[in-house]
Amino acid sequence: DLYLDKPEPLVPRDLRLEVTERLNFRGEVLTPLDEVECRQVIQIFKQRNVNSIAVCLLHSYANPSHERRLKELINAEFPEAYVSLSSEINPVFREYERTSTTVVNARVMPAMVSHLTQFTDQMQSHGVGARLYTMQANGGKATFAAARQKPVHVINSGPVGGVIAGAEIARQVGCRQAITLDMGGTSCDVALLDLGQPVMAANSQVAGYPVQIPSIDLNIVGAGGGSIAWLDSGGGLRVGPRSAGAEPGPVCYGRGGTEPTVTDANLVTGRLNPDYFLQGAIRLDEAAAHAAIRAKIAEPLGISTLAAAAGILAVANATMVRAIKLMTVERGFDPRDFTLIAFGGAGPLHALQLAEELEIPTTIVPRYPGNTSALGLALADIRHDYAATRIELLTEAEPAAVEAVFARLEAAARAQLAADQLPAAAGVLNRFCDLRYYGQGFELTVPVAGPITSQANLAALAVAFHEAHRRSFGHANEGDPVEMVNLRVSAAGEAVRPDMRDRPVAAPSQQIPATRSVFIDQQPHICQVYRRSALPAGATLSGPAIVEQAGSTTLLLPHYTAKVDPIGNLVIVLEANDGH
The missing domain is CATH 3.30.420.40 (ATPase, nucleotide binding domain)
Structure with missing residues (x-):
């Protein structure tokens, strides 16, 4: 699209500053972090009245040590600035997307912190301790x-x-x-x-x-x-x-x-x-x-x-x-x-x-x-997601090494649930893996059932990926090698599920016998009008009809039947054997 209006960069060019350091894709240090240069860059940000800094270093998803040290230096030299590390916000490969995500996080962080702080103060001033x-x-x-x-x-x-x-x-x-x-x-x-x-x-x-x-x-x-x-x-x-x-x-x-x-x-x-x-x-x-x-x-x-x-x-x-x-x-x-x-x-x-x-x-x-x-x-549920990049063919992956990555992610997830003051028994951890055919540029996420202790577990992942690919695209290349890209853990602190079947039945006197004309399919229809609060579980309605309630109105078309289920939902189906 030659006329596409691209969004303006969130960070002006003169505020995109580099520091000397380099990791390879394995996370090995090729060039140490130049801390003197880091302090100079931090002072430039301070002089420019920057209030939020995004730190995005090459291959930091494989080794976050340089980014973490930079955060320590920023906190020491410029403690009033907010800091977002790409290795914390989005610790997976693809540098542009990881950087963009981290920059967006840094951009909204000051406003979000201010809003949440003001909201908390207002709730506390009204005696809300929840x-x-x-x-x-x-x-x-x-x-x-x-x-x-x-x-x-x-x-x-x-x-x-x-x-x-x-x-x-x-x-x-x-x-x-x-x-x-x-x-x-x-x-x-x-x-x-x-x-x-x-x-x-x-x-x-x-x-x-x-x-x-x-x-x-x-x-x-x-x-x-x-x-x-x-x-x-x-x-x-x-x-x-x-x-x-x-x-x-x-x-x-x-x-x-x-x-x-x-x-x-x-x-x-x-x-x-x-x-x-x-x-x-x-x-x-x-x-x-x-x-x-x-x-x-x-x-x-x-x-x-x-x-x-x-x-x-x-x-x-x-x-x-x-x-x-x-x-x-x-x-x-x-x-x-x-x-x-x-x-x-x-x-x-x-x-x-x-x-x-x-x-x-x-x-x-x-x-x-x-x-x-x-x-x-x-x-x-309370939910937190953790990820780590590990790119290798499933047939070449070492089960113990893969399991070690999952264990590390799960430890971080449990620590966060504990910080959320949730009892350990309330947390549920689920594993996932981003997979692709070797040479593909995109992945599909499949669930991982149980620990990875053998090649058989990795082979089962390949089978699950083939099925996911077939469901998504209508075909699978079962003879092609499957490549692991990212390992993921989702941690959920499960919320209490209410029993929605506890439904008070309104008195029949609340029902209003009324009709009105409704224009449907290019012609008027006389519709029975019901108040939803007066419909008990098991009540059955035939269209055309209108069901009114405080926050919404339901239109029941001709040839359709609605029944109130034990939860209070209106379950609507086409009338049996109807030629409509």
Whole structure:
């Protein structure tokens, strides 16, 4: 792309300074660290009022001694500066990605430390003595002390909570293959659960900068309740990525918004109840939504307001369908083999039309869709990831040497869990290995079952890699040699899992016998309206219907049946023997 706008370097050229030292790829010292030169460089940073320093030395993943000594010198000469070592932040090979990750960590560290410190002080001033945690991109949570040292792990962690909640819901209902769809006000976040576990990203970026940390693979698209509908220069209807946000928000909020949004379209088509949005906390202005869609979309296209609103929803749905296909079809997965778990404030309104398009047989709407991401934050384990690079063919690797690396990583993991004040019995350590065919430029991560004590254990890793390659790409080259690249250990301090079956049954008198007309598939349908709080476990509903609750609304299409399971989920399937 000749017109690609590359991100500006995070560190100006005149602040990228070198020191004399050199290690080889085995970690052997070729040139000792020149400490006199190091002190001179530190003084330059001090004179330039640098407040955060990233230390990235060649091959430090194989031997961190030079970087650690540099940190000691910085702490002695310039104690007020924050320091990020690449051998601590991202101790694996590939120099550019390791450096980029460390620089991003250094860039956000001052702001993150300040924010966490202020938050802690505010909580203590209000008498809150609970331990405080923050979410990480890997799907686990971290103590504030750990997050202060490695804030890069917190970036892009917001949407991850919903995936963790989705995984727990899938576990409790016995589902091993699922797609999580979190549609909120600004975006729609799609993730995949394969064999019950979130699929992790091999590589990720933050604002265009490579970040090489374990993270849940998310496809985020600009399709949310606040996504703005507009016409391009050719008269084509577009939705997003611009969003009205919460302020001013959709036109129907009555807060000064003038651009029609997905929420306005849901209101105009009858999907939303103007009198029951957030249980009536906000009265939606249906007339204003009609006027905005008519003026900005319908009249320029020469169609009715209702048709324009339906078109807005269709375009938003198409964007989300593409996002799901990217995570499934383009990776060799068939969405028909998955269950869709839809949440977020807007997700349940759109879920069934996505499932219908993709022929997904079962859709689950959690008990509290609008709070599902928050539930995931509470359910997340404390998690820390450790890695070491060891590049060699499995057939040439020495089992005892490989086991020694795993043992070293596990010792570091146990020490961190102890620093988190977790009892030893609460920690669970899992081993993984990044593998590739000899000559490949990318790796696949496979789990390692048990200790590495023999060549048979290494041969089993090769078999697991062939299967992982076949699952990911549809083929495996079982005759080709397999190369080990990185060894990994994930340490989890397991959180207490609540029993979500403890569901109070509302009194029947809370149910409201009501109907309203909803525009679905280019025609009006009379829908029964239910209050979700009044639906006991075992209740069965037939579409077309609307299920309203405080933080979300669920649209049940014609020909679909929903049943409330013991956890309180709405489990929705196509009616049996239906020709639709």
